Amino acid sequence: MHGKLFMCLLLGVTLLDKRAESQGDQTEVIISLFATDLNGCDALSACDAFVKILCSTASYDWRNCGQTREMTDDNFPVWPERFTFQYTQSERMRWRFDVIDKDVLFDDPIGSVSVVVEEFLNATEVQSTVRYDLNGRGSFFVHRRRL
Numbered sequence: 490m491h492g493k494l495f496m497c498l499l500l501g502v503t504l505l506d507k508r509a510e511s512q513g514d515q516t517e518v519i520i521s522l523f524a525t526d527l528n529g530c531d532a533l534s535a536c537d538a539f540v541k542i543l544c545s546t547a548s549y550d551w552r553n554c555g556q557t558r559e560m561t562d563d564n565f566p567v568w569p570e571r572f573t574f575q576y577t578q579s580e581r582m583r584w585r586f587d588v589i590d591k592d593v594l595f596d597d598p599i600g601s602v603s604v605v606v607e608e609f610l611n612a613t614e615v616q617s618t619v620r621y622d623l624n625g626r627g628s629f630f631v632h633r634r635r636l
């Protein structure tokens with residue numbers, strides 16, 4: 490009797506394990522963004538920067554995946570938004586962050602950063618923030634949030 494019950498429990502646990510495994514290749518990735526030392530935007534004020542996020546995977550081409558608000562007159566913007574992505578390794582997701590200076594007539598690009606999400610996840614196993622260079626226009630940081 491006890492033996493049978495034990496086998497049933499064991500089978501149940503094994504089935505639950507299998508289910509967890511098939512869902513387990515999807516990871517929720519939550520990021521937030523900031524930049525430092527932005528420069529070269531406006532003659533009389535600091536940058537008014539916002540970020541457009543594009544993403545692509547094996548199954549779709551570049552598409553809009555979010556946008557921050559504009560941080561007015563600030564060369565060290567810390568954008569308050571959090572962005573959540575469902576990441577599956579086989580989908581080979583990429584991000585592109587376009588950092589843009591908001592202007593009255595035309596928005597001016599500050600810089601663009603391309604990120605292979607798998608490389609970002611590997612890099613953020615030890616530290617939670619990765620720095621990207623904006624080619625002399627400052628530094629752009631992607632912070633992986635865990636809390």
Ligand SMILES: [Ca+2]
Binds near residue numbers: 530535536537590593
């Ligand atoms: Ca501006």
